[in-house]
Amino acid sequence: MYEKKIKIEIYNDHFQNRKKYNIPKAQLVIADIPYNLGNNAYASSTKWYNDGDNSKGESKLAGKQFFNSDNNFNLAEYMHFCSRLLKPEPKETNSAPAMIVFCAFEQMHEVIEQGKKHGFNKNYPIFFIKNYSAQTLKANMRIVGAMEYAVVLYREKLPKFRNEKKPDGSGTMVFNWFEWERDKVEDNVPKIHPTQKPIRVLKRLIEIFTDEGDVVIDPVAGSGTTLRACMELNRSCYGFEIDKNFYKEAKEKMLNINYEFEKQQEEARERGQQSIFDLLGVE
């Protein structure tokens, strides 16, 4: 049983302001960067129209963004952040840090090129296969997208790799495609964000690239899914989210950290009582 206490913290701030916070260097950075779709977020979805019917006129989602900042994400600043906050290259093998960037297919090339400019010389793509599609518009006339994309980036040494062991001690192969396993009712995951990632998918990735007690960072945390996945896997996680509402819901609903509750816990600690966080091992 892993004994060390983990930390789960989300800040309502730009990741560019990282210096204000005392964040340890990470084994893994996971980021689902804004797709820079701007006002075209719902362009291939029937949600653009009332009841999905273009004869009924445009809905309130027509010409809207997924969220306020989905138009001017600065990839160079993001890569700079990662070059500072990912652990340095270790001497030993099978322990180097990595970053996973979820992005649109069209962004993959730019992610790779910007990564190289910041010392992340190596990379490979990974794919996620869905059994549904958000591209419902004209679905009877064309092939629809049913995949998500990400790039794994690292400096030189292959990242820490924890594949499942078979009974004979050999390791299982991990393919470069994963099922997009959605949250199930029993997972108790609130729906908060329009581009929210499933906890099961994040957990699978975190288990491959980190050990218990390692530090993970999500610079664009949205609903806090990466933090929740880490909490469930006993990894420390730090996240930034600029949108106040997403931040508040991430804290209160996704992570069950209630401001009032937090205050009460703090007071209980001061009185010397054991808090629920102590019992859970969360600082």
Ligand SMILES: C[S@@+](CC[C@H](N)C(=O)[O-])C[C@H]1O[C@@H](n2cnc3c(N)ncnc32)[C@H](O)[C@@H]1O
């Ligand atoms: C694609 S969403 C992330 C969704 C998240 N993966 C989830 O599962 O909920 C990207 C988020 O980054 C936030 N964001 C954009 N620029 C940011 C910045 N400079 N610092 C922190 N957050 C930022 C946006 O408000 C948005 O919620």
